[in-house]
Each structure stands twice: as structure tokens, then as C-alpha cells.
Amino acid sequence: MSNLEQIAKLSGFSKATVSRVLNQSRHVSQPTRDKILAIMEELDYVPNGNAISLSKGQTMQIGMVTEGINEVMLPFLNSFVETASQYGYQTIIYTSSGDPKKELQAFEDMRRKRVDALVISTCVNDLALLGSYCKYGPIVSWQRMENPQIASVAMNQYDGYTLGLEHVISRGRTRIANAYGRPSSINTLGRIEAYEDAARRHGLAELPQWSRTGIHSIRQGEELVREMLAVEDPLQRPDAVLCSNDLVAAGIVSEARRRRLRVPEDLAVVGFDNTELAHTLGITSIYNPIADQAKNAFHLLLAKLGGACEPQQKLQYCLVQRATT
Amino acid sequence: MSNLEQIAKLSGFSKATVSRVLNQSRHVSQPTRDKILAIMEELDYVPNGNAISLSKGQTMQIGMVTEGINEVMLPFLNSFVETASQYGYQTIIYTSSGDPKKELQAFEDMRRKRVDALVISTCVNDLALLGSYCKYGPIVSWQRMENPQIASVAMNQYDGYTLGLEHVISRGRTRIANAYGRPSSINTLGRIEAYEDAARRHGLAELPQWSRTGIHSIRQGEELVREMLAVEDPLQRPDAVLCSNDLVAAGIVSEARRRRLRVPEDLAVVGFDNTELAHTLGITSIYNPIADQAKNAFHLLLAKLGGACEPQQKLQYCLVQRATT
Incomplete structure (x- = not known):
């Protein structure tokens, strides 16, 4: 019965x-x-929750797509989960470890109506392919996307990066190294443009050998210091470095300390995101309102899912100066 | 149609x-x-995924219960999500921000068959109450639980903490401060017992005023240093501190550096968990095989869900010595 x-x-x-x-x-x-x-x-x-989902045609679940969760993502994850839960939505984590096939699972799950919507933190698949899933539900991205179907809550990193550049230049630095993140991301392209514009504005020689992409970990930051020190003439070394995130800056500052490279005298260091780590290590960083971007991301999705439409918060970067500049 | x-x-x-x-x-x-x-x-x-869930009576979803996700939890979260996905299971994050009512949502969702099982990272509700949900599905806890219905993959922190204590004592430290975590947790009780046993074994006077509970953040670590420095006579200050996690140790090391308290000469510092942060800051820490505990947690759940039964990995703590001791 x-x-x-x-x-x-x-x-x-x-x-x-x-x-x-x-x-x-x-x-x-x-x-x-x-x-x-x-x-x-x-x-x-x-x-039975599944019976309710089936009859209502919604799961009240949102998938978060990411390669893996690191310290920089934490405020985004926590804020998104918290905001979504206030509206009765749950968050499912899909980590791909960089495998495009695994990543596609999340999109297939939206197609199969196991999640109502997706928020992309980082992704590795071709954007045209991912965009083709928009017919199954709304997709919002944390990063900037060159795909008109995928909405984005990203801020223009050109602005944030320019704050850091102007800061070190105002302190007399002329040989600026750039530790950029993912080579193909729009974030990186915005930062590269900011650097080229600042160099032009201030008549600085660009140092292509010290502009690297694909640098995002503590260990990569450490390695960068060792490479700098391998250059014998200190005047040929960079005198400032801008980092893709605070992890890289932390690696640089820690390795510099171990190798007796003085920060900021020999090398000024600017992080990005202004995480707890930047506070702990006293690293100058660019405040990035990540938690608020997550709120904006959820509200974009909610409006597309037919919920209340809250206006997007206007967000701004700012420089937080500490002991490394 | x-x-x-x-x-x-x-x-x-x-x-x-x-x-x-x-x-x-x-x-x-x-x-x-x-x-x-x-x-x-x-x-x-x-x-339709919901129709399949309904007909099969399973959702292939596991809920993870936590107050909030921090750096220490990251390896557990990433490893659990990754392992579960290898077996076709997805992980839903339930963060409570310490609110017992919000936390209960996860347990109610298991009752409503929206998740097949639960893994508890940290929880705030009464254990008897949580245990009463075991009839709706398997529950495994990362922390030790004094509830026979809730299985646990925790290791006995007595052993790990003892490693740190014996290490600083072997280096001549006698005035040991303890920055313990959550007061009521079994982890904390295990650490307190380890400290009392070590003090007795080595004939050290216990310093009740320097044994604190509820210390788990960077800022609390910083505050502890300020309190130590408020004691005028250096010989009345602790000469070593064992921390609930690496975040607290990071706060202590950073604040000590700012206040010109020498580490390890004036104060030896031992973290816990051996996270990337401990590596970055050169903090001596206790390696805690967190990612492997997450794997064990998933396999325990999988066996109870009727899947393949893999033997639990035997895990061990070890001391990683760095510059703070």
C-alpha cells in the first residue's frame, strides 16, 4: 500500500x-x-523530495563548476552557498581537476534537470560548447566570459590591476614584473592591457622576460624569486612584482625572506584579492569584493529562475597598503 | 503529450x-x-534525473554538513568531492554559520530523500538529535563523535598532539601554552589529556592561564601574542605554544614578528594539520592526513549505501619540523 x-x-x-x-x-x-x-x-x-522536484519541475539546486577549491575561491564559495540557502537553494560542487570531460558532467546534469542553474567559478571547456547548454537553464560566471549567452559578475580587472601599478610606480619602481594567471582568461588580458597602458603612460621599458602567465600558486611564487636571484646584476632584476593572487605574493614574500632579498627595499610585492593571507603576512593587496560578486551571481540566477529580481550591487576595487610596498 | x-x-x-x-x-x-x-x-x-532518482530511490547525492569552509577544511572538501565523483556521487554543501536550525536542514533533507547520506565536517546540534536521523540514511563524521550511531573517520588527536609536545619539551621548553579549538569537542579533550599526560611525564608545572579553548583563527592567534607581551617578566611568559591549527600558528608567528618577539628563541610555535600555510610561513606543524580521512569517510558511506566495501586506510600523524621550533 x-x-x-x-x-x-x-x-x-x-x-x-x-x-x-x-x-x-x-x-x-x-x-x-x-x-x-x-x-x-x-x-x-x-x-519525497524527488517527487516534489519532479512535479514542480525544479530541484532548488544550483551547481558550482570549478577546477578545484583553493583559498582564493573560499569567500566566493561561502558567500554563494550562504546567499543561495537564504532563498531555499542548495549548492552542489562540481570539481573537474581541469578535466574537460568531468567538467561537462555539471552541464549534463543541468540538461537532465538535476540542477536548476549553474555558476562557473573556473572552467576549462570551450565556451561555445558550454554556451550550448544555456537552453537547459541559466548559467552565470564569476570570471569574465566572451560568450554573450553566459552572464558574468566579473569586474574589469584592468581597474584593479591599474591601482597596483600606479601605486608601485608612485613609489619609484620602474622594473615591474607581472605574475599573471591563466593565459587565455579575459582577466589576464585585462591585466596585460593595464600594464601596457601604465608602462606607456609613465614611459617605462617593458620587461617581457618578467611577464609570465600561468602563475597562481605559492610554489610558483617561490620559484619566481629563485629565478630573479639567478640574475647576477641586481639592477637587471625586477624591483616590483604584481601577482595574480595573494598566494603567489605569499610565496614570493616567504622565499624572499629565506633568501635575504629585502621586501620592499629590493622588491616591492603586490598581491590581489586581499585575502586573510595578505593580512597575515602584511602583503599590500588589491581588495576584490569577491563575496559580493557571489551575491550578485546568485541574484542574477534567481532572476532568471523567475525569483525576485534584486538590483546588482555596484562593486569597486581598492588598494590596501601594507609592509611589502 | x-x-x-x-x-x-x-x-x-x-x-x-x-x-x-x-x-x-x-x-x-x-x-x-x-x-x-x-x-x-x-x-x-x-x-529526467529526478524521475530516475524517484524510481531508484536514490539521489546519488551526499550532503556535507559544516559551519563554514575554511583553509583547514579545504583538503577534506576537495578530496571528498573528488572521491565521491569517481563513484558517481555528488556533494552538496550545507553551511550553517553555527545556526543549529540551519544545520538541521541537511538532516531534514536526508529524511526527505534529497540526499542519500551525510558527512559531518563540523556540527553544532546536539548529538542525540543528530543521531536520531540515522534511520533515514548513513551519517559519517570527520570529527570524533560520542554517538555510537554516527561513524567517524577521525584519528585520535591525543597521538598527534603528543608528537608536538614531546618535540618542544625535547628542545628544553617548559612553559607550554595551549591554544585549543572548540571547548566541547572530543578532539580538544584528547589534546588536553595529551598535555596533562606529557606535563606529568616530564614533571612540568601546568599553566592553566595559558591553556585556552575556542581559539581557531588568525586574529585570535595575534591576540594571544599581545596577551603574552602584556606580561612584563619574560620568564612568566610561555616559551612554547601548541596551536589548534596552522591558522592560529600563522597569526602568532606574524604578530610575534611585528612585535619583535623572537621565534623560536623567545617562543616556539607548533601548528597543526601541516597545510600549505605552514609550509609558506616555515611553521613546524603536525601532518594530519586530512585528504585520506575524507577518502575513508566516503568509503564508509559507500559501504553503508550498498556499494563496494573498500578497507579503511590506516593513517598516522607525523611531525614536520620547520623554522618555528
Whole structure:
């Protein structure tokens, strides 16, 4: 006997009436409703979440697509999960470890209606391919995307990076190294443009050998210091370095300390994102309102899912100066 | 017209036959199957994931319960998500921000069959209450739990903490401060016991005023240094501090540097978990095989969910000595 039949039998009402109570229809009298609810309570009956999802056509679940979760992503993840849960949505994490096939799982799950929407933190698949999934549900990206179908909450990193560049240049630095992140990302392209514009504005010689892409970890920051020190003439070394994130800056500052390279005298260091790590290590960094970007991302999705439409918060970078500049 | 009816009509077969193909029944001839699959392909038909969950009685989703995600949890989260996905399971994050009601949402979701199982990273509700949900699905905890219904993959922190204590004592330290974590957790109780035993073993006077609970953040570590320096006589200050995690140790080391308290000469510092942060800052720490504990947690759940039963990995702490001791 199904749960519905059992409740109907015990309560003495029809299955249709029980179903109306379950679906919170108003066409049931209060005494009838009370009696049926009491019996459901007694039976410890709970409606099956999947059945509700199936009948409503929504899962109240949002997938987050990422290569892996690191310190920089934490404020985005925590803020998104928290905001979504305030609206009754849950967040499923899809980590790909950089494998395009694994990443596609998240998109296939939206196609199969296991999630209502997707938020991309980082992704590795071709954007045209990912865009083709937009017909199955809304997709929002944290990073900037050159795909008109995928909305983005990214800020223009040109602005944030320019803050760091102007800061070190104002302190007399002329040989600026750049530790950029992912080579193909629009974020990196914005930063490269910011550097080229600043160099032109201030008449600085560009140092192509010290502009690197694909640098995002502590260990890569450490390695960069060792490479700088391998140059014998200190005047040929960079006198400032701008980093893709605070992890790289942390690696640089720690290795510099171990190798007796003075920060900021010999090398000024600017991080990015202004994480707890920058505070702890006293690293000058660019405040990036990541938690608020996550809120914007959720509200974009919610509006597309037919929920309340809240205006997007206007967000701004700012420089937080500490001991490394 | 439902999808099923549409496929039946276009293929010229009955709904029952289409359904058998969908359910991968063997009682369909190959030409029939091929024809039906071709039509599904043409219609871009995908089975609804919720309908599959409903018919199979499983969601292939596991909820992770946590107050919030921090650096220390990252290896657990990443390893769990990765391992689960290898077996076709997805991980939903439930963060409570310490609110017992919000935390209960995860347990209610298991009751409603929206997740098949739960893994607890940290939790705030009463264990008896949480244990009462075991009848709805398996629950495994990262932390030790004094509830026989909730399995745990925790290691006995007594052993790990003892490694740190014996290390600083072997280096002549006698005034040991303890920055413990959550007061009521079994982890903390294990560490307190380890400290009391070591003090007794080596005839050290205990310093109750320097044994604190509820210390788990960078800023709390910084505050601890300021409190130590407020004691005028250096011989009344602790000469070593063992920390609940590497974040606290990072706060202590950074603040000590700013305040010109020499590490390790004036104060030896031992972290816990041996995270990237400990490496970056050169902090002596206790290696805690967190990623492997996450794997064990998933395999425990999988066995209870009726999947393959892999033996639990035997795990061990070890001391990683760096510049702070």
C-alpha cells in the first residue's frame, strides 16, 4: 500500500483529499486538514523530495563548476552557498581537476534537470560548447566570459590591476614584473592591457622576460624569486612584482625572506584579492569584493529562475597598503 | 503529450516498449532498441534525473554538513568531492554559520530523500538529535563523535598532539601554552589529556592561564601574542605554544614578528594539520592526513549505501619540523 493510500485509509478520507492536503490546496476544510496532518505525523510521513522536484519541475539546486577549491575561491564559495540557502537553494560542487570531460558532467546534469542553474567559478571547456547548454537553464560566471549567452559578475580587472601599478610606480619602481594567471582568461588580458597602458603612460621599458602567465600558486611564487636571484646584476632584476593572487605574493614574500632579498627595499610585492593571507603576512593587496560578486551571481540566477529580481550591487576595487610596498 | 507518448508515436512502438528501452531492459530486440534510441536522439530527449532518482530511490547525492569552509577544511572538501565523483556521487554543501536550525536542514533533507547520506565536517546540534536521523540514511563524521550511531573517520588527536609536545619539551621548553579549538569537542579533550599526560611525564608545572579553548583563527592567534607581551617578566611568559591549527600558528608567528618577539628563541610555535600555510610561513606543524580521512569517510558511506566495501586506510600523524621550533 502506498503512503497516500495508507493515510487515506487511516483518516477515512479519499486519496484525492489527502493529495490536496499534501499540495497545500485551499479546497480542504480545516478539521479535515488537521486530521490528515495528525495521521501523517503519526506515520512519520515525509513527502519525497524527488517527487516534489519532479512535479514542480525544479530541484532548488544550483551547481558550482570549478577546477578545484583553493583559498582564493573560499569567500566566493561561502558567500554563494550562504546567499543561495537564504532563498531555499542548495549548492552542489562540481570539481573537474581541469578535466574537460568531468567538467561537462555539471552541464549534463543541468540538461537532465538535476540542477536548476549553474555558476562557473573556473572552467576549462570551450565556451561555445558550454554556451550550448544555456537552453537547459541559466548559467552565470564569476570570471569574465566572451560568450554573450553566459552572464558574468566579473569586474574589469584592468581597474584593479591599474591601482597596483600606479601605486608601485608612485613609489619609484620602474622594473615591474607581472605574475599573471591563466593565459587565455579575459582577466589576464585585462591585466596585460593595464600594464601596457601604465608602462606607456609613465614611459617605462617593458620587461617581457618578467611577464609570465600561468602563475597562481605559492610554489610558483617561490620559484619566481629563485629565478630573479639567478640574475647576477641586481639592477637587471625586477624591483616590483604584481601577482595574480595573494598566494603567489605569499610565496614570493616567504622565499624572499629565506633568501635575504629585502621586501620592499629590493622588491616591492603586490598581491590581489586581499585575502586573510595578505593580512597575515602584511602583503599590500588589491581588495576584490569577491563575496559580493557571489551575491550578485546568485541574484542574477534567481532572476532568471523567475525569483525576485534584486538590483546588482555596484562593486569597486581598492588598494590596501601594507609592509611589502 | 508526454515525451514517452511522443517517442512511442513517432517510433510506432507501444509506451511499454519505449519504457523498457529507457530502463535498459533486455527484453527488447536490437532493431527496436536502435529505432527508439534514434528517435530519442532526434528529439534531444534526456531522461529526467529526478524521475530516475524517484524510481531508484536514490539521489546519488551526499550532503556535507559544516559551519563554514575554511583553509583547514579545504583538503577534506576537495578530496571528498573528488572521491565521491569517481563513484558517481555528488556533494552538496550545507553551511550553517553555527545556526543549529540551519544545520538541521541537511538532516531534514536526508529524511526527505534529497540526499542519500551525510558527512559531518563540523556540527553544532546536539548529538542525540543528530543521531536520531540515522534511520533515514548513513551519517559519517570527520570529527570524533560520542554517538555510537554516527561513524567517524577521525584519528585520535591525543597521538598527534603528543608528537608536538614531546618535540618542544625535547628542545628544553617548559612553559607550554595551549591554544585549543572548540571547548566541547572530543578532539580538544584528547589534546588536553595529551598535555596533562606529557606535563606529568616530564614533571612540568601546568599553566592553566595559558591553556585556552575556542581559539581557531588568525586574529585570535595575534591576540594571544599581545596577551603574552602584556606580561612584563619574560620568564612568566610561555616559551612554547601548541596551536589548534596552522591558522592560529600563522597569526602568532606574524604578530610575534611585528612585535619583535623572537621565534623560536623567545617562543616556539607548533601548528597543526601541516597545510600549505605552514609550509609558506616555515611553521613546524603536525601532518594530519586530512585528504585520506575524507577518502575513508566516503568509503564508509559507500559501504553503508550498498556499494563496494573498500578497507579503511590506516593513517598516522607525523611531525614536520620547520623554522618555528
